[in-house]
Amino acid sequence: MIDPKLIREDLEGLRRLIEKRNMTGVVDIDYLKEISDMRKELSGRSDELREKRNRISKEIGIRKSKGGDTEEIMKEVQGISDELKKMDEEINSINEKYNELHLTIPNILDESVPEGKDEKDNTVVRTWGEKRKFSFTPRPHYDIGTEMNILDFERGTKIAAARFYVYRGLAARLERALLNFMLDLHTGEHGYTEIFGPLIVNDESMTATGQYPKFKDEYYRLEKDGLSLIPTAEVTLTNLYRDEILEMEDLPVYVTMQSSCFRREAGAAGRDTRGLVRVHQFQKVELVKFVDPATSSEELEKLTANAEEVLKRLDLHYRVVLLSSGDTSASSSKTYDIEVWMPGLDRYLEVSSCSNFIDYQARRAMIRYRESKGAKPKYLHTLNGSGLAAGRTLAAVIENYQKGDGTMDIPDVLKSYLR
RNA sequence: GGAGAAUUGUCCGAGUGGUCUAUGGAGGCGGUCUUGAAAACCGUUGAGCUAACUGCUCCGGGGGUUCGAAUCCCUCAUUCUCCGCCA
Numbered sequence: 001m002i003d004p005k006l007i008r009e010d011l012e013g014l015r016r017l018i019e020k021r022n023m024t025g026v027v028d029i030d031y032l033k034e035i036s037d038m039r040k041e042l043s044g045r046s047d048e049l050r051e052k053r054n055r056i057s058k059e060i061g062i063r064k065s066k067g068g069d070t071e072e073i074m075k076e077v078q079g080i081s082d083e084l085k086k087m088d089e090e091i092n093s094i095n096e097k098y099n100e101l102h103l104t105i106p107n108i109l110d111e112s113v114p115e116g117k118d119e120k121d122n123t124v125v126r127t128w129g130e131k132r133k134f135s136f137t138p139r140p141h142y143d144i145g146t147e148m149n150i151l152d153f154e155r156g157t158k159i160a161a162a163r164f165y166v167y168r169g170l171a172a173r174l175e176r177a178l179l180n181f182m183l184d185l186h187t188g189e190h191g192y193t194e195i196f197g198p199l200i201v202n203d204e205s206m207t208a209t210g211q212y213p214k215f216k217d218e219y220y221r222l223e224k225d226g227l228s229l230i231p232t233a234e235v236t237l238t239n240l241y242r243d244e245i246l247e248m249e250d251l252p253v254y255v256t257m258q259s260s261c262f263r264r265e266a267g268a269a270g271r272d273t274r275g276l277v278r279v280h281q282f283q284k285v286e287l288v289k290f291v292d293p294a295t296s297s298e299e300l301e302k303l304t305a306n307a308e309e310v311l312k313r314l315d316l317h318y319r320v321v322l323l324s325s326g327d328t329s330a331s332s333s334k335t336y337d338i339e340v341w342m343p344g345l346d347r348y349l350e351v352s353s354c355s356n357f358i359d360y361q362a363r364r365a366m367i368r369y370r371e372s373k374g375a376k377p378k379y380l381h382t383l384n385g386s387g388l389a390a391g392r393t394l395a396a397v398i399e400n401y402q403k404g405d406g407t408m409d410i411p412d413v414l415k416s417y418l419r
Numbered sequence: 420g421g422a423g424a425a426u427u428g429u430c431c432g433a434g435u436g437g438u439c440u441a442u443g444g445a446g447g448c449g450g451u452c453u454u455g456a457a458a459a460c461c462g463u464u465g466a467g468c469u470a471a472c473u474g475c476u477c478c479g480g481g482g483g484u485u486c487g488a489a490u491c492c493c494u495c496a497u498u499c500u501c502c503g504c505c506a
Contacts, residue, residue, distance in 0.1 A: 043468075047475040054475090057487040061437030077486045245466090373448070374464075 001363040002105050007036050014105065021106050022117055022326040032101045039094050046087045053080045103207070104214060107360040109325055110297070110334035116324030122337070123324070128308065129317035131341050136404035140344035141395040142275035144402050145171060151276070163265065163273075163280045174410075175283065175394050177417035179258050182285040182310055186387055190306045192256040192287060197236040199259055200227045205239040208365035210331035217266045229262035233286035234384045241290060242365040245377045251369060252299065253290040256387065258283065275395060277349060282391035289383040290367065293359065296381035297334075300356040304336045307352040307387045313413045316396055317341040319348060333358045336385075340392070344399040351392045354385030 006014055011033055018027050056077040063073070114123050132138075145151025150171035156164035167175060186192040206212040206228050211219060220229040230236060237255050246253070261284050272278035287306060291299045304320065311318045323335040332355035339348035359379040362368070368377035401409040410418060 040469090043475085047469085050476090051474055053486075057485095058438060060486055064437070074486050081486070377466080 001102060001360060002108060003359075003363075004036070004102065006108075007032060007102075007105075017106065017108060020109060020115055020325040021328070021330075023106060023330075027104050027106070028101070029105075032098070032105070035094060035098045035101060039091070039098050042087065042091050042094065046084060046091060049080060049084055049087070053077055053084065056080075100213065103364070104330075106330035107333050107357065109328065110356065112322070113328060113334050114322065114324045117326040118324070119327045121324035122321045122327055125320050125322050125336070127317070127319040128312060129315065129341075131317055132343055132400050134343065134402075134404065138343035138399060138402060138404075140275060141342075141398040144344070144398055144406075144408070145275075147406060148408070153275075161280070163278065165276065165279060171394065171398075173418055174397065174414065175390050177414045178390050178393055178397070179283060179285060180417050181313075181414060182387055182390075183256065183258055185310060185313070186256045186285065186287060186306060190254070190309075192254040192306075195237060195240070195255045195257040196259075197233075197240070197257065199230050199236070199262075200225075201230055201235055201239065202227055205235055205242065208242050209235050209238050209361055210329075210364065211235065214330070218264055220262050220264060230259065231263045232261050232284060232386075233257040233259040234288060237286060237288035238361055238365060238367075238382055238384065241367045244367060246290065246367075246369040246380065247373075248292070248369060248371055251290060251292050251380065252295070255288050256285060257288075258285045261389075275345075276391045277345075277395065279391060282389060284389045284391075285387045287354075287385050287387040290369075291381050291383065292369070293378075293381045296356050296358060296383060299381075300334060300336070300354060300383055303383055303385050304338070304352075304354040307338055307354055307385050310388050310393070311338065311340055311351070314393070314397065314411045316393075316400055318351075329355070331355075331357055331360050333360065338388070340396040342396055342399050344402070349392055349396065351388045351396065352386040355383060357382045357384070 002014075011029065014029055018024055018029060056073060060073060060077075114121060116122070142151060142153065146153070148170070150168050152166040152168055155166045159166070183194060187194050200222065203212055203226060206219070211228075211231060219231055222228065236259065237257055240255065241253075260281055262281055265278055265280060268278055276282070287303055289299055289303060308318070308320065318338055318340045321337045321339060323337060328335050335353055335355040337350045338352040338354070340351045342349045358381050361382045362379040365382075367380055367382065369380040370377055397411060397414075398408060401411065403409060
């Protein structure tokens with residue numbers, strides 16, 4: 001959610017923002033402005049009416065207690081309540097419309113975000129390491145894993161559906177090692193507090209982080225309970241402080257959580273159909289920060305570096321990509337993707353997406369802070385990033401550490417976790 | 420899942436139809452006093468809307484009754500106690 005003042009005061013700025021994001025036609029900004037004005041007009045009138053009613057009702061009370069006559073004055077106020085009721089109904093439906101539209105407005109973009117239509121306009125900001133050299137043609141992880149009998153896609157499909165998988169033996173142990181390694185790194189060296197919380201959350205939580213209402217088809221929702229499976233621990237972590245006011249000395253808050261993530265991948269039919277790249281259930285270590293707004297851009301750099309550190313220690317070549325305006329997700333102000341090199345797939349693969357949401361999520365979630373004792377609460381800034389997606393990282397490890405003889409090496413940093 | 424009780428401001432807690440713009444206490448902040456601190460005393464202390472107000476909203480959420488609801492009714496949620504079931 002953006003600052004509602006912008007709707008009233010900088011409509012043209014918003015129009016440019018929508019264009020930059022390639023969302024013209026998706027968000028009707030003029031209609032929103034119209035609704036916003038109507039809303040203001042109506043609530044002003046209903047406030048006045050309410051003031052009148054309150055005043056007269058109070059007067060009735062005073063007269064009654066003095067034993068005076070109230071018949072005349074009661075007639076005066078008679079119709080007001082009905083009128084108010086009608087007006088409130090109108091206001092409610094306008095409010096609903098307004099909120100709905102307001103929630104669809106994307107976040108303000110950071111100035112450093114390159115203008116562009118889609119992922120083709122993203123810019124590589126740095127690379128680390130080099131593409132590993134092989135004396136044989138490297139194969140994709142799903143072939144190696146299937147052959148080694150550590151990845152089993154057929155049984156995953158049998159038990160659940162397409163895009164599910166089974167890990168057996170080494171793959172299961174490697175993924176567990178990866179998760180533990182990542183958590184230990186972030187808690188031990190990067191200052192994050194480990195959290196574990198709900199994997200199933202209510203609609204308020206999904207809305208606060210921006211999953212609902214727009215992308216409902218992307219997620220698994222348990223209709224009977226009104227709850228949803230989380231697509232990322234970002235939802236759980238960011239909602240930790242929903243509707244709360246933090247003190248300045250509490251900031252910054254760094255939290256991390258390992259979780260399973262559930263995604264319907266609606267609309268991804270035919271894309272990445274093989275292997276661990278695009279699945280309905282995977283595990284991930286998530287990093288979330290709650291920070292003083294003045295520090296959020298440098299916090300994004302640090303958070304990205306925290307995620308990169310995982311790949312460095314696994315000795316996996318990667319690049320960091322700054323997403324263009326058209327590719328940056330609606331709730332983010334600026335996003336870096338970290339893409340690991342997959343020699344078998346012969347492409348880079350996103351294993352982390354690190355974003356600064358500035359006050360966008362904080363507004364939706366009502367997460368605020370006080371600059372000093374007694375000061376007015378202000379919205380803080382939230383950031384998050386994967387640190388990292390375990391399934392894809394496992395795939396990268398398999399592809400990069402394959403030996404060509406049906407076996408693989410183990411990254412040094414994971415060896416102590418596999419004993 | 421069943422029965423009962425509860426949900427009030429940072430916390431505790433009063434309020435069961437009419438100046439509640441919510442009593443009181445604790446805690447926080449400011450002050451007086453003191454060499455300093457404590458104690459005592461005085462003052463202050465929730466959030467949102469609004470250009471602003473002596474204006475409006477918020478007493479778990481939603482709805483209703485009424486000229487008027489923290490207070491009455493309905494409904495949902497949560498918490499606690501007891502019972503049932505259970506890793």
